[in-house]
Amino acid sequence: MTTVLVNLAGLVLMGAIVWWFWLSESGDAGTQHDHH
Amino acid sequence: MAEAEMETLVPALSITGASCQGCAKKIRAALEPLTGSTDRVEVDLENQTVALPADTDLADAAQRVTDAGYPAEPLWQPALSVSGATCQGCARKIRNALEPLTGAPERTHVDLEKQTILLMPGIDRNDAAERVTEAGYPARPLNDEEPVEPEQPEQETNRTHKTPEHDETPEADLPAPASNDDQVQLSVTGATCASCVATIEKALMSVKGVTGAHMNLADNTATATGDADPDALVQAVESAGYGASVIEDPDAADEQKQAQDRKQYRDMMIKMAVSLGLGIGLMAYGMGFGSMMISDANQLTWINLGILTFAVMVVTGGHFYVGAAKAFRHHNANMDTLIALGTGTAWLYSMVVSLFPDVFPDMARHVYFEASAMIIGLINLGQALELRAKGKTSEAVRRLLDLRAKTARVIRDGEEQDIPVEQVRKGDQIRVRPGEKLPVDGIIVDGSTRIDESMLTGEPMPVNKASGDEVSAGTLNTHGSIVYEATRVGSETALAQIIRLVKKAQGSKPAIGRLADRISAVFVPSVMLIAVVTALAWFNFGPDPRVVHMMVAATTVLIIACPCALGLATPMSVIVGVGKAAEYGALIRQGDALQTAGKLDLVILDKTGTITEGHPAVTHVHAAEGDQAELLALAAGLEQHSEHPLAEAILERAKSDGAAKRSVTGFEALNGKGVQGELDGEPLRLGNRRWLEGVGIDLSDLDSAARTITDEAGTPLFLSRGNRALGVIGVADAIKQDSEAAIRRLHDAGIRVMMVTGDVQATAEAIARKAGIDDIRAEVLPEDKAAIVEEMRRKGHTVAMVGDGINDAPALAAADVGFAIGTGTDVAIESAAITLMRGSLHGVADAIQISRATVRNIHQNLFGAFIYNTLGIPIAAGVLYPVWGVLMSPILAGAAMSLSSVTVVTNANRLRLFKPRHESETQEGN
Numbered sequence: 001m002t003t004v005l006v007n008l009a010g011l012v013l014m015g016a017i018v019w020w021f022w023l024s025e026s027g028d029a030g031t032q033h034d035h036h
Numbered sequence: 037m038a039e040a041e042m043e044t045l046v047p048a049l050s051i052t053g054a055s056c057q058g059c060a061k062k063i064r065a066a067l068e069p070l071t072g073s074t075d076r077v078e079v080d081l082e083n084q085t086v087a088l089p090a091d092t093d094l095a096d097a098a099q100r101v102t103d104a105g106y107p108a109e110p111l112w113q114p115a116l117s118v119s120g121a122t123c124q125g126c127a128r129k130i131r132n133a134l135e136p137l138t139g140a141p142e143r144t145h146v147d148l149e150k151q152t153i154l155l156m157p158g159i160d161r162n163d164a165a166e167r168v169t170e171a172g173y174p175a176r177p178l179n180d181e182e183p184v185e186p187e188q189p190e191q192e193t194n195r196t197h198k199t200p201e202h203d204e205t206p207e208a209d210l211p212a213p214a215s216n217d218d219q220v221q222l223s224v225t226g227a228t229c230a231s232c233v234a235t236i237e238k239a240l241m242s243v244k245g246v247t248g249a250h251m252n253l254a255d256n257t258a259t260a261t262g263d264a265d266p267d268a269l270v271q272a273v274e275s276a277g278y279g280a281s282v283i284e285d286p287d288a289a290d291e292q293k294q295a296q297d298r299k300q301y302r303d304m305m306i307k308m309a310v311s312l313g314l315g316i317g318l319m320a321y322g323m324g325f326g327s328m329m330i331s332d333a334n335q336l337t338w339i340n341l342g343i344l345t346f347a348v349m350v351v352t353g354g355h356f357y358v359g360a361a362k363a364f365r366h367h368n369a370n371m372d373t374l375i376a377l378g379t380g381t382a383w384l385y386s387m388v389v390s391l392f393p394d395v396f397p398d399m400a401r402h403v404y405f406e407a408s409a410m411i412i413g414l415i416n417l418g419q420a421l422e423l424r425a426k427g428k429t430s431e432a433v434r435r436l437l438d439l440r441a442k443t444a445r446v447i448r449d450g451e452e453q454d455i456p457v458e459q460v461r462k463g464d465q466i467r468v469r470p471g472e473k474l475p476v477d478g479i480i481v482d483g484s485t486r487i488d489e490s491m492l493t494g495e496p497m498p499v500n501k502a503s504g505d506e507v508s509a510g511t512l513n514t515h516g517s518i519v520y521e522a523t524r525v526g527s528e529t530a531l532a533q534i535i536r537l538v539k540k541a542q543g544s545k546p547a548i549g550r551l552a553d554r555i556s557a558v559f560v561p562s563v564m565l566i567a568v569v570t571a572l573a574w575f576n577f578g579p580d581p582r583v584v585h586m587m588v589a590a591t592t593v594l595i596i597a598c599p600c601a602l603g604l605a606t607p608m609s610v611i612v613g614v615g616k617a618a619e620y621g622a623l624i625r626q627g628d629a630l631q632t633a634g635k636l637d638l639v640i641l642d643k644t645g646t647i648t649e650g651h652p653a654v655t656h657v658h659a660a661e662g663d664q665a666e667l668l669a670l671a672a673g674l675e676q677h678s679e680h681p682l683a684e685a686i687l688e689r690a691k692s693d694g695a696a697k698r699s700v701t702g703f704e705a706l707n708g709k710g711v712q713g714e715l716d717g718e719p720l721r722l723g724n725r726r727w728l729e730g731v732g733i734d735l736s737d738l739d740s741a742a743r744t745i746t747d748e749a750g751t752p753l754f755l756s757r758g759n760r761a762l763g764v765i766g767v768a769d770a771i772k773q774d775s776e777a778a779i780r781r782l783h784d785a786g787i788r789v790m791m792v793t794g795d796v797q798a799t800a801e802a803i804a805r806k807a808g809i810d811d812i813r814a815e816v817l818p819e820d821k822a823a824i825v826e827e828m829r830r831k832g833h834t835v836a837m838v839g840d841g842i843n844d845a846p847a848l849a850a851a852d853v854g855f856a857i858g859t860g861t862d863v864a865i866e867s868a869a870i871t872l873m874r875g876s877l878h879g880v881a882d883a884i885q886i887s888r889a890t891v892r893n894i895h896q897n898l899f900g901a902f903i904y905n906t907l908g909i910p911i912a913a914g915v916l917y918p919v920w921g922v923l924m925s926p927i928l929a930g931a932a933m934s935l936s937s938v939t940v941v942t943n944a945n946r947l948r949l950f951k952p953r954h955e956s957e958t959q960e961g962n
């Protein structure tokens with residue numbers, strides 16, 4: 001159970017990082033570079 | 037076809053004179069080459085508009101319709117100026133952001149090249165600008181009368197519109213500041229890496245009225261161009277997470293910055309001592325007296341120590357957390373983010389272990405408070421050392437600033453008085469005594485002296501100056517007392533211009549640096565992902581205690597991966613390189629020129645004034661009877677009545693040889709032949725062979741001397757008295773003494789040398805032979821020089837053109853790198869990418885060698901920074917563990933990170949010791 005939870009949390013965290021820094025609209029790094 | 041029918045066509049042109057279907061057909065046909073099909077053009081005869089696909093080039097379309105006989109204008113107007121939109125993906129985002137206003141994404145046209153958004157009339161531009169800015173592309177509304185390309189100056193009518201520069205200095209993605217006059221300079225604190233640079237530039241661009249922004253990490257200044265409120269600029273930078281203050285007086289700013297740096301250095305050292313002291317203390321306690329493992333006996337102690345650590349982290353490393361939080365709010369990640377996450381994770385884990393040890397397996401009840409404290413201490417130490425080393429790199433500018441005199445001895449109303457240099461006005465007469473520095477530029481009106489101009493031109497020998505000669509501020513009067521009239525004061529002096537230029541060039545970034553910036557902008561979030569992956573890998577596959585390993589590895593990855601070395605790699609070397617070049621009298625205008633100059637493989641030289649002195653001089657004096665002084669005295673006696681340039685050369689030589697002019701009567705200049713007069717009743721003639729032989733004088737004895745002169749591209753002038761040939765004088769535009777040696781240096785650097793000249797082939801060949809030039813183009817008109825430069829570039833050469841800044845301007849501009857060569861400070865220093873203050877070609881070789889050394893230095897820095905990260909991250913993640921059972925400690929990672937920045941800065945400083953190889957050394961080297 002703990003293993004599943006930790007892995008799930010890790011994946012969610014990764015998703016959040018990708019979303020916040022690359023995909024969300026005012027991302028500085030993201031807006032400039034996601035499509036290059 | 038189906039696709040065309042489905043496509044939304046939007047009204048794009050307004051037309052006049054289209055009255056029938058025949059007209060509509062003509063317009064469709066005219067636009068077919070643009071749209072690919074007549075079906076993609078819709079002509080509305082009633083409203084007199086043409087609808088086109090959204091991606092059509094409207095200017096081109098309007099032109100085609102106008103050419104077809106229906107005057108047309110783009111219906112859309114440039115409505116917003118935008119920054120940071122670099123590709124079609126950005127355009128799509130902007131179109132989507134404006135959809136609520138325009139009704140359809142197709143109704144927004146994004147011109148990526150001009151960084152402009154075109155909209156239909158009637159759309160609220162302020163609202164649109166807000167939406168685009170919110171979408172991540174700082175935008176501002178344009179007024180209709182504002183010109184669109186290439187930069188939008190402000191609407192104020194009293195503003196002087198300067199030529200924008202970002203066409204020639206492609207600074208990152210944002211336009212560079214346009215001119216010095218419209219700029220606000222800010223001193224910025226807290227910027228540590230390339231991500232900070234991007235954030236600050238964006239923050240400045242978002243301020244209303246700003247047309248350009250540039251952040252220089254190496255000297256921590258930001259420059260905003262345009263008509264913006266300085267307070268708003270400060271606020272924008274502060275809200276982005278950095279400190280900022282306006283630099284009111286650029287002259288005082290340097291001293292202010294030094295004082296600030298000293299204070300910051302002291303602060304950082306204190307913070308370092310506190311946090312490192314705590315870290316070491318905790319470690320000693322844990323290892324010596326107590327244990328790093330939580331037990332019932334020490335639980336309370338560790339909780340208290342944890343709180344103490346927290347307090348120290350906040351006090352000594354608070355700026356990292358604040359910076360990280362602000363960057364995060366702006367969807368940004370920078371070096372602070374990594375430090376904050378790394379130290380925060382270690383502290384939080386330790387605190388949870390201290391508070392709830394029972395939740396963790398026995399082996400995992402380890403605390404890492406010392407790691408958090410020590411990492412912050414080490415990074416503070418690294419930054420303090422970096423700050424100190426940074427100060428040294430801008431020595432070149434400080435050296436130039438030190439050249440300025442503080443006071444001037446002005447003669448007003450017949451009285452001499454010392455006044456501050458700021459109060460000197462144009463036209464003031466200034467006395468300068470031996471050993472004093474000249475306060476402003478001017479022209480000598482009384483006295484003569486020798487002036488040491490080495491600080492400006494790199495020319496080591498003091499130059500003789502007398503009445504009528506120009507002198508420059510910052511040079512040193514070594515010999516006599518002079519009085520001179522001020523012609524340029526304050527910021528107009530050559531010295532002030534040089535300082536400005538060097539500072540600007542030091543802040544500019546060559547292409548290679550922009551690449552590093554782009555990489556580091558995506559780098560930090562990527563590292564965060566790697567840290568999570570590392571943590572999961574240790575959790576799933578690692579040995580026990582898994583939680584501890586997971587936390588240690590992730591923390592270490594975050595700490596070691598900091599891109600600060602990457603952010604410093606280029607600007608540090610550019611600052612040193614540009615400063616070093618200035619020391620040798622080569623003023624580099626932009627970082628790009630520095631990079632290109634390192635790659636040159638062909639140097640094209642203008643002849644007159646570049647390889648040669650630029651004015652005729654006597655090169656040979658051959659007297660048939662051996663008395664050279666007498667020959668010169670007679671020739672000078674004749675020529676003193678002439679105004680021909682050749683006459684000047686002879687008079688000058690006679691003067692320097694101490695030959696007294698003989699008194700000649702009945703002077704007469706014969707066009708195309710020479711000059712004649714009478715001496716003691718005998719005719720005295722000086723002129724060309726044909727004329728003298730025509731009047732029956734035998735010149736055969738002088739044949740070999742004359743041949744030597746013509747072989748060396750000189751003009752032989754024969755002198756006769758009565759019927760006797762007295763001798764021959766060779767006059768030529770002499771090759772500069774050091775041209776040959778400088779060209780040899782270029783050859784040694786693997787560069788071909790070509791000469792272009794308007795002279796005839798034979799003269800050009802003679803010069804080329806003497807100077808060691810590989811290739812010549814003779815009888816070239818000045819306007820054709822640029823074409824030759826183009827031709828050589830097309831053949832694949834990286835070409836430098838060296839010429840004077842005025843006549844050769846088009847050729848200088850056509851070359852990959854233009855070198856304007858001038859003697860002293862009279863050369864227009866803005867006319868080329870690189871300006872040589874000294875009239876010697878050695879300057880070209882020096883500049884190329886310095887450029888090569890700088891680019892090499894940048895490569896070393898970038899290589900070092902990349903290698904450090906590419907090796908550091910996997911080791912931190914634990915790839916060595918399965919083999920050797922080694923897992924790097926976060927403390928070691930902190931030390932390594934600080935070391936990497938210090939290494940980069942130290943390596944850039946190494947460039948300060950670089951000396952271009954001169955002739956003697958080159959020969960030794962061979």
